Amino acid sequence: MIPPEFLQQLLGRIDIVDVVGAHVQLKKSGASLKGLCPFHGEKTPSFHVSPSRQTYHCFGCGAHGDALRFLTEHLGLGFVDAVQDLARRAGLEVPDDRRSVEERAQQAEQKARQKDLSELLAQAAQHYRQQLKSSARAVEYLKQRGLSGRIAAQFGLGYAPAGWRGLARCFPDYADPQLEAAGLVISSEDKLDESGNPRRYDRFRDRIMFPIRNVAGAVIGFGGRVLDQGEPKYLNSPETPVFVKGQELYGLYEARPAIRRGGHALVVEGYMDVVALAQFGIGQAVATLGTACTGEHVSKLFRFTEDIVFSFDGDAAGRRAAARALAASLPHLGERRQVRFLFLPTEHDPDSYVREHGMAAFEACIADAQPLSRFLVEVASEGCRMDTPEGRTRYLAQAKPLWVDLPEGLLKRQMLGELARHARLDDAELQSLWQGDGGGRTPSPPQERQEPYAERGGVGGPYAKKPFRNARLKAPSGPLPIASPEDQLLRLLLLHSAWWESLSADAHARLVQRGTPHAKVFAWLDRQVIDHGALAWAELRLRLVEALDQAELPASLPALDLERLDEMAAVELHRSEMNRLLAAVLTDHENLSAILGRSAVALRPKG
DSSP: OHHHHHHHHHHHHHHHOHHHTSSOOOOOEEEEEOOOOSSSSSOOOEEEETTTTTTTETTOOEEEHHHHHHHHSSSOHHHHHHHHHHHHHTTTOOOOOOOOOOHHHHHHHHHHHHHHHHHHHHHHHHHHHHHTTTOOHHHHHHHHHHOHHEEEHHHHHHOOOOTTTTEEEEEEGTTTHHHTTTTTTTEEEEEEESEEEEEEEEEEOSEEEEEETTTSSSEEEEEEEEESOOOOSSOOOBTTBOOOOGGGGGGGHHHHHHHHHHHHHHEEEEEEHHHHHTTTTTOOOOEESOOOOOHHHHHTTTTTTTTEEEESSSSSSHHHHHHHHHHGGGGGOTOOOOEEEEETTTTOOOHHHHHHHHHHHHHHHHHTEEEEHHHHHHTTTTTTTTTTTTHHHHHHHHHHHHHTHHHHHHHHHHHHHHHHHHTTOOOHHHHHHHHHOOSSSOOOOOOOOOOOOOOSSSSTTTOOOOOTTSOOOOOSSOOOOOOOOHHHHHHHHHHTTTHHSSSSSSHHHHHHTTSSHHHHHHHHHHHHHHHHHHHOHHHHHHHHHHHHTTTTTTTOOOOHHHHHHHHHHHHHOHHHHHHHHHHHTTTTTHHHHHHSSSOGGGGOOOO
């Protein structure tokens, strides 16, 4: 059995555009790509692939899924074969989930611990926000930096007072070891309290607090900026079970809408740059968290955009950081993805530049950012005298590992020609030299075909071979019972998670903040869509079963009756039903017939 965690990791490493594009000719169409559907005959393209959601959908026949489903349904591969195919592309080894009962229990305990830490961090964030309101000095500092109350609220900014045990007012049990595990409290082995125990004190003191959120909006750590001239200027939470610096980006949760609107993500070096740029209307900025840019950062950003712009200082340190970002980006590039580099004058960072020159001038700098292809040549030629054979030889030696990391495709082929021209060689000559000494990637050996994997998610499994999806389905026995509007709305959104993604931000907020058991499931669905894009019911069902097994969701909720959900999946459900139910829920009307204008049993089967 393949662990669900590995499947999530695998789908996060793979670009569905590359997978589908190998079998379907795709053309750019707005934020997605489209082509002729491989699942049914058509002359006008109705098959769309979404890079941001990492899913495909055909508006003609209803085919929908992710990269795994495409391989199983289009090529007829078994589940394990499809996983192994994608794993080879991503350079991952497929594990076998043969965990013992004890190991499964340990994993459940770890998830519960992560949940506890997240709740503590959220509580601390609320405390810091309250402290900001009562600190005139901290408020004045933010005003001097040009930040408005609206931006401070948007990013959840707060203030950690100067006292050693300020969090004792937030957490009655200040000795709780979970506070230390969350990175909020430090235990000093060198100094003891009156009882002879290690002295405990707040990690963050007299600092403006920047909550670090994951893409689902949960607080997973903090960054603290000193108000005066103390050191360190910036202080981050340590890595914890919920916070890994090499995987998270500050501001990504807040920047997602602007990234999609603007068409690119801007990576800067500090929290204050992110917040200051948002104040000036540039909301697509994110920042690394005291670490160099990693492949995980790049992969995560490419889920929201096809264009990443790295902004660095123009000094030597900034260019070294840019070179590391270049190396991290190379394996994730493709024919539709691009990375660019913006180097500001040495006397400026993004915050100071936009204050002095304005938003229009900064946006012009972004538009003129250096393409990766040109910067790669610069990095490779550093320290090389290109007017001598020795210098050009060294240049090629430095260029080769960068070129090798590029994925196979047109960009890699064109970069070979670009590098060859700078070295005064023919393309074919350089290709022969590099491929002759193992410069290219070694193809993976063919794998023995296995039987289709049909043990996940009920009978047949979601990735087992199925009849053509347009075959008529039988309706469930008997009419669907009338349930509350909230129950029916939740069922529809679980069965059609793409509908959830299309709701407004206000509707999302009102649904996840309701004081009902359903709110917890709405929040869970929101996390799934944010992390994985819109999911077909068969795949979401797997995740739902796991969440119910781990007691993350209220199993007694009628809307989570899996048998009823499976029956409804065989019924034609219309978007208009969801819109009417949403109106019923958000306006708190309980008379369902009055809202719908007809009986709820009118959900008719296909045909």
